Amino acid sequence: MNNKKKKDQAVNEFNQVMKPISLWADAWKRLRKNKMAFVSLIIVGLYTIISLGAPLLTQAGIIYDYKEQNINNATLPPSFRPAGDLVIAKMESRISQLEEAVKEKEQTQQDSGYSASSGFDFGTVPETEGGEVSPQENGEAAQDAEIGTTTTDSDYIDPNVTFSLDFGGHGIDTASADPLVRELNFQKENLEKIKSEMDTDPSYKKVYIFGTDDLGRDLLSRTIYGGRISIMIGLVGTLTAALVGILFGAIAGYMGGWLDNVMMRFVDIMYGLPYMLIVIIIMAFVGEKARGNFAILFVAIALVSWLTIARVVRGQIISLKNSEFVEAARSMGASTWRIITKHLLPNTLGIIIVYSTMLMPSFIMNESFLSFLGLGVSAPEASWGTLVSEGVKAMEFSSWQLLAPSIAMTLFLFCMNFLGDGLRDALDPQSKNRT
Amino acid sequence: MSRYIIRRVLSLIPTLFVIVTLSFFLIRLAPGGPFAREKDVPEIILQNLMKRYHMDEPLGKQYLRYLGDVLRWDLGPSYRYRDLTVNEMIDQGFPVSMELGAISLVVAVIFGVLVGIIAALKQNRWPDYLAESIAVVGISVPLFVLGPVLQLFVGLQWKILPMGQWTSVHGWKALILPTITLSAPYFAYIARLSRASILEVLRSDYIRTARAKGLKESVVVRRHVLKGAMLPVVSYLGPAFSGIVTGSTVVESVFLIPGIGRPFVQAAINRDYTLIMGEVIVFSLILVLANLVVDIVYGFLDPRISYK
Numbered sequence: 001m002n003n004k005k006k007k008d009q010a011v012n013e014f015n016q017v018m019k020p021i022s023l024w025a026d027a028w029k030r031l032r033k034n035k036m037a038f039v040s041l042i043i044v045g046l047y048t049i050i051s052l053g054a055p056l057l058t059q060a061g062i063i064y065d066y067k068e069q070n071i072n073n074a075t076l077p078p079s080f081r082p083a084g085d086l087v088i089a090k091m092e093s094r095i096s097q098l099e100e101a102v103k104e105k106e107q108t109q110q111d112s113g114y115s116a117s118s119g120f121d122f123g124t125v126p127e128t129e130g131g132e133v134s135p136q137e138n139g140e141a142a143q144d145a146e147i148g149t150t151t152t153d154s155d156y157i158d159p160n161v162t163f164s165l166d167f168g169g170h171g172i173d174t175a176s177a178d179p180l181v182r183e184l185n186f187q188k189e190n191l192e193k194i195k196s197e198m199d200t201d202p203s204y205k206k207v208y209i210f211g212t213d214d215l216g217r218d219l220l221s222r223t224i225y226g227g228r229i230s231i232m233i234g235l236v237g238t239l240t241a242a243l244v245g246i247l248f249g250a251i252a253g254y255m256g257g258w259l260d261n262v263m264m265r266f267v268d269i270m271y272g273l274p275y276m277l278i279v280i281i282i283m284a285f286v287g288e289k290a291r292g293n294f295a296i297l298f299v300a301i302a303l304v305s306w307l308t309i310a311r312v313v314r315g316q317i318i319s320l321k322n323s324e325f326v327e328a329a330r331s332m333g334a335s336t337w338r339i340i341t342k343h344l345l346p347n348t349l350g351i352i353i354v355y356s357t358m359l360m361p362s363f364i365m366n367e368s369f370l371s372f373l374g375l376g377v378s379a380p381e382a383s384w385g386t387l388v389s390e391g392v393k394a395m396e397f398s399s400w401q402l403l404a405p406s407i408a409m410t411l412f413l414f415c416m417n418f419l420g421d422g423l424r425d426a427l428d429p430q431s432k433n434r435t
Numbered sequence: 436m437s438r439y440i441i442r443r444v445l446s447l448i449p450t451l452f453v454i455v456t457l458s459f460f461l462i463r464l465a466p467g468g469p470f471a472r473e474k475d476v477p478e479i480i481l482q483n484l485m486k487r488y489h490m491d492e493p494l495g496k497q498y499l500r501y502l503g504d505v506l507r508w509d510l511g512p513s514y515r516y517r518d519l520t521v522n523e524m525i526d527q528g529f530p531v532s533m534e535l536g537a538i539s540l541v542v543a544v545i546f547g548v549l550v551g552i553i554a555a556l557k558q559n560r561w562p563d564y565l566a567e568s569i570a571v572v573g574i575s576v577p578l579f580v581l582g583p584v585l586q587l588f589v590g591l592q593w594k595i596l597p598m599g600q601w602t603s604v605h606g607w608k609a610l611i612l613p614t615i616t617l618s619a620p621y622f623a624y625i626a627r628l629s630r631a632s633i634l635e636v637l638r639s640d641y642i643r644t645a646r647a648k649g650l651k652e653s654v655v656v657r658r659h660v661l662k663g664a665m666l667p668v669v670s671y672l673g674p675a676f677s678g679i680v681t682g683s684t685v686v687e688s689v690f691l692i693p694g695i696g697r698p699f700v701q702a703a704i705n706r707d708y709t710l711i712m713g714e715v716i717v718f719s720l721i722l723v724l725a726n727l728v729v730d731i732v733y734g735f736l737d738p739r740i741s742y743k
Contacts, residue, residue: 269449269450269453276681277681277699277714277715277718277719278457278458278461278715280684280699280700280703281458281461281462281703281711281715282461283703284703284704284706284711361575365577368577368579369577369578369579369685372579372685373684373685373688373700373703374700374704375700375703375704385579388579388580388583389579391583392579392583392689395583395586395587395591396591399587402583402584402587403584403587406580406583406584409577409580410575410576410577410580413575413576413577414571414572414575416575417571417574417575418571421571
């Protein structure tokens with residue numbers, strides 16, 4: 001029954017059916033053999049699916065809204081436990097720290113301790129005149145707990161000044177004179193409040209596996225949404241750059257002569273420009289408002305990224321344009337446009353794909369570079385660059401804010417680079433050992 | 436050769452001209468002047484300011500004036516920092532930036548070539564794979580991630596090295612982290628580049644001849660392989676240097692280094708027109724001169740290239 005079919009198929013000298021292998025099937029086979037590249041392909045695919053489906057994931061409640069602020073859950077470390085547990089654990093450790101400090105002070109009775117506004121370190125100031133600050137009773141200080149939320153005011157008060165104030169007749173206020181005790185009482189009261197709200201407030205049930213930032217926003221969803229914008233800008237920018245580069249290179253290569261000369265001199269001059277500086281200038285001068293418009297961002301970057309692709313495509317077209325199949329097409333009356341699009345470009349597609357894959361990580365890096373400097377994506381939108389730059393500001397006390405977006409971004413770039421290498425080896429086997 | 440050098444130097448002029456012109460008009464066309472603040476300046480003061488900085492003249496005249504000033508290497512006053520001229524700011528930062536850039540480039544080249552040689556000679560054995568992994572990591576990690584992460588672990592948590600600032604404060608130790616950060620991607624790229632070109636040279640006929648003569652392997656590598664294999668590395672030095680110059684803006688911001696990169700970013704945010712243009716001109720000069728030097732060195736190293 002398939003005799004007839006067999007006749008149409010290619011047969012080798014032993015009369016066995018040969019399956020024709022296209023360039024793409026061959027390349028796919030080679031890519032699959034390259035384990036690192038294949039794993040990278042899967043990871044890149046995962047990133048793409050997650051960032052494309054991010055709004056759906058939010059709707060389904062799998063990840064939280066990346067803009068939603070939960071001030072109670074601010075600065076929580078990455079964990080699989082619900083936020084409420086972490087908040088309580090954080091406050092309890094703070095309270096025990098405070099209690100220890102108060103106890104220490106009671107014991108020595110010589111030094112007066114003070115806590116920094118954020119209360120992360122305890123320094124002791126040597127008492128200058130041997131004055132004593134009497135330990136306060138908790139009950140008295142409780143009423144001042146509300147005021148005690150910001151201890152900044154007392155930070156700047158010299159112990160001696162406080163001392164003299166005590167004598168100045170502010171008898172009731174002595175309770176709040178010691179910021180340590182004030183904060184301790186405030187924390188204790190707050191802990192009770194939170195414990196009572198634990199079951200009613202749904203925000204304490206949230207689980208933040210990447211932790212939260214200073215405003216209590218979920219870092220996981222911020223990383224995903226940041227990646228969404230970074231990848232989108234990378235993708236659109238790469239497509240734009242590739243299109244411009246292909247068109248430019250193809251026309252220059254095919255036409256040749258003076259046109260080629262002029263076009264390539266132009267590319268040479270553009271190459272000489274310190275392009276990142278030009279992009280910085282463009283971004284600086286379009287102003288804050290227009291910066292929210294991603295179009296400007298990727299146009300600014302794409303403006304200079306097409307140069308390499310134009311050069312590569314031109315080289316390929318020049319080497320192909322005198323081949324027999326182009327001559328055949330021309331002899332049959334094909335137009336220039338048709339020859340370029342139907343005959344020349346498909347033959348350069350492999351190398352175009354390879355260079356585009358290589359272009360994308362550099363695009364993402366450039367976008368994040370600008371965002372890091374404060375010249376790219378602006379709040380409330382976030383890209384990996386802005387997340388990293390926010391993380392840098394907070395890294396001293398909450399390093400996860402820096403590490404989470406950094407690792408996510410680096411992994412993606414790493415995979416893109418491996419994938420690019422793998423694709424080059426697969427599509428262009430001759431250049432196997434070239435970088 | 437000397438004719439080539441002269442021609443090459445002359446060809447710099449149009450490039451620099453294009454850069455100055457482009458940045459001048461880009462900046463003047465942008466909305467919002469340097470004196471646009473949140474609080475409106477009274478009309479008469481604004482007029483005086485405009486007059487003081489010659490901004491009331493027609494654009495063409497301003498442009499010619501600026502060109503003339505640049506030719507005399509007078510980059511004008513800074514619009515934001517009233518007490519400083521752009522020349523002064525650049526004079527202050529330039530040596531620092533050059534020091535950082537030069538050290539980073541040297542480190543990248545030395546270690547990159549070293550790793551490349553080891554990887555090529557041990558091809559497809561574990562040193563090769565290790566070098567390849569390090570190289571891909573180096574290329575994939577952006578400067579602005581590597582810098583802060585190094586600061587976090589080495590500077591903040593382990594307290595081995597200072598987190599920032601320059602040699603005037605911390606001595607030579609302050610150099611280490613910024614240099615690692617700035618040179619990492621170029622180190623990685625040079626390692627891959629030299630590995631690939633060494634592998635190619637190792638297969639060539641003259642290496643077989645050298646081995647057939649009975650030369651020691653170390654002599655073959657040093658005298659024959661490296662000479663041929665270093666050409667792609669030399670031609671990459673131009674782009675590497677330009678990348679290091681651009682990257683120094685971020686590294687200087689992260690590590691608080693008083694070079695010319697940090698004022699550039701600040702000027703871009705502050706719209707300090709003259710400072711930006713001055714910085715762009717200095718950066719472009721560095722880049723263009725670096726490329727020139729690389730091209731000339733390349734010509735001396737590779738006698739096959741003819742300049743006609």
